[in-house]
Amino acid sequence: MKRTGSQRKSRFDQAMAGYLFLLPAIVSLCVFLIGPIIYALYISFFHFSFLDPQNKAFIGLKNYIHLFRDPLFLRALWNTTLYAIVVVPVQTAIALFLALTVNNLKGKTFFRIVYYLPTVTSTVATSLMFMFIFEPQGLLNNFLKVFGIHGPNYFNSPTFALPSIMAIAIWSSVGQYMIIYLAGLQDLPAEVYEAAALDGATGWRLLKYITLPLLKRTTFLNVVLSLIGTFQVFDQMDVISQGTGGPLNSTLSVVLDLFNQAMSQNMGYASAIGFVLFIIILILTVIQKYFFERNDEAGV
Known part of the structure; x- marks a missing residue:
């Protein structure tokens, strides 16, 4: 017509x-x-x-060439990579554990609020709170003294500063990924579990062969979001190191280095750092997508 x-x-x-x-x-x-x-x-x-x-x-590609000869940027890239390697899997595992636990409890709304509150709390406020906890005479060291352990000066130690910030990041962000896992769990088809129960699957076998495979896409989303967040980390390191990335550049992240370069009016170099960071995140995301899709095709 x-x-x-x-x-x-x-x-x-x-x-x-x-x-x-x-x-x-x-x-x-x-x-x-x-x-x-x-x-x-x-x-x-x-x-x-x-x-x-x-x-x-x-100056053409000189900013990009200089990046990989700049010991400050290379240290920042190493710190950020190490931060991501530790935070992403630990954060994802804890979020999954909490989601599986809360999903079987009454009063899910209460636990959602409790675990999600740190996510919406100001990063600056969270960092200041942990600076109080981790200071030499702070709550953590006073607690350790009960067991005869003398804790270090966490944020002034090149050894403990970055792991301390990792702990802050995990605590403050895990609720966000738990909520995403909870949404994924509640969307799983009940008939699949009923069929598995008829075949005698219980406990760990249900988790391994039913729940985790069905949550694969949710896990991919969480890992990608967590990876992007960790490579863009700035607030905690800026507040705790007072913008220096110290001690001895042990808490210098790529975005903090970018910020410092921009504040020094080296805007061309700062822009180059930003685009290199974008390319790194894009490559890692594509690799993860390929890995998850390959497992889907293999039926893993």
Whole structure:
């Protein structure tokens, strides 16, 4: 059936109305996100300062080449990678354990609120609270003294500063991933468990062969979100080290290094750091996607 002119005009008007509703969001996205990203990519090829933009100098790939010769950036990249390697699996495992536990308890709403509260608490406030707990005469060391253990000065020790920040990150973020796991658990089909129960599967076998495989996509989401969050860590390290990344650069992260470079008006170099970080996160995400899809195809 051929459409009449009035029908075509009506569909055109509806489409235009939809685009008009989208226009504010599209303009906002272009002005505040896409535009700055393109401009940051542009200035990453320059020696550039916002205090003297007229005297920018094109230097090509020198900012990117210098990155991998800069011992400060390499130390920041190592700290961030180590931070992610520890925090992501521990955080994911604890979140799964909490979700499995809470899912079988009455009053799920109460536990959701309790575990989610640290996630919505200010990172600065959380960092200050843990600085009080981890100080030389703080709560943790006073507790250890009961057992005859003399705790270190955590945040002033190159050995203990980064692990202490890892503990803060795990405590403050695990509730977010627990909530996502809870949503995934409540969406699992009951008939699969009923069929498995008829076959005699219980306890660990149910968890291993039914629950974990069905939660694979939820786990992928949690791991990707956690990985992005850990590679973008900034607040805790900035507050605890007072912006220095100390002691001895042991808490310097890639984003903190980027921030310090930008505050020094080395904007071209800071932009290069940002794009290298983006590429690293993108590559890791693609690798994880490939790994999970391959396991799906293998039926693991």
